[in-house]
Amino acid sequence: MCVAIAGFTAAQVGAATSAITAIGSAMLSIRGQQVAAKAQRQAQAAATERARQKHLADITASRVKQGMENEVLTQQLVENTKRAEAARATAATSAIENNKSGVSVNAMLADYTRQEGDTAFGLVRQAQFGNISRDFGLEQQAMAFSNEVGNINKPIAQPNYGATLLGLANTATGIYSQYQTNVRNELQIGALTPPSPPADEGY
Numbered sequence: 001m002c003v004a005i006a007g008f009t010a011a012q013v014g015a016a017t018s019a020i021t022a023i024g025s026a027m028l029s030i031r032g033q034q035v036a037a038k039a040q041r042q043a044q045a046a047a048t049e050r051a052r053q054k055h056l057a058d059i060t061a062s063r064v065k066q067g068m069e070n071e072v073l074t075q076q077l078v079e080n081t082k083r084a085e086a087a088r089a090t091a092a093t094s095a096i097e098n099n100k101s102g103v104s105v106n107a108m109l110a111d112y113t114r115q116e117g118d119t120a121f122g123l124v125r126q127a128q129f130g131n132i133s134r135d136f137g138l139e140q141q142a143m144a145f146s147n148e149v150g151n152i153n154k155p156i157a158q159p160n161y162g163a164t165l166l167g168l169a170n171t172a173t174g175i176y177s178q179y180q181t182n183v184r185n186e187l188q189i190g191a192l193t194p195p196s197p198p199a200d201e202g203y
Contacts, residue, residue, distance in 0.1 A: 011179055015179035018178070022168060022171040022175065026165075030164055033158070033159035034159050037156050037158055044152055051145060052145075062137070066130075066134060073123055073124070073127045077123060080120055080123070084115065084116030091105065091112065095108070
């Protein structure tokens with residue numbers, strides 16, 4: 001005899017319960033994958049922004065340092081010019097006081113001018129080498145930043161609807177197979193159970 005629950009057999013109740021559980025599990029799996037993907041996107045966005053801020057800070061620090069070095073270079077060039085002018089003025093005064101020949105004075109002044117030019121050239125050349133090194137360093141930083149962003153923003157696994165649906169279909173097949181087995185078992189039990197005797201009508 002089939003066991004009935006609210007008009008349904010045990011086999012039907014069991015199959016319905018299994019189906020509801022399977023569908024719920026599939027929905028939770030999809031939802032979990034969606035939440036994980038969203039969390040990864042947010043984490044990647046935050047990490048990318050941190051990397052960008054650090055990169056900008058590094059560039060700013062490098063440019064500030066360059067500006068300070070340029071200011072020092074300007075001061076050095078001005079001081080170099082002042083020293084050369086003072087040396088030439090002193091040499092000219094001394095030549096006049098000591099009645100030196102014009103050729104000797106001109107040679108001395110030319111030497112001071114040459115020294116001024118050599119010093120200025122050396123200062124500017126050093127600054128140029130510094131700028132070349134700095135620009136190379138900035139290029140390296142840009143490449144490193146690009147690589148870091150690429151490593152941060154790896155492809156995000158999206159919800160695998162196909163695999164979930166396939167798993168649900170396999171589960172449904174198993175549920176149906178079990179349902180058929182339960183129905184056969186209920187029929188066999190019903191066939192083996194003797195009918196209940198008729199109730200006494202109480203004459």
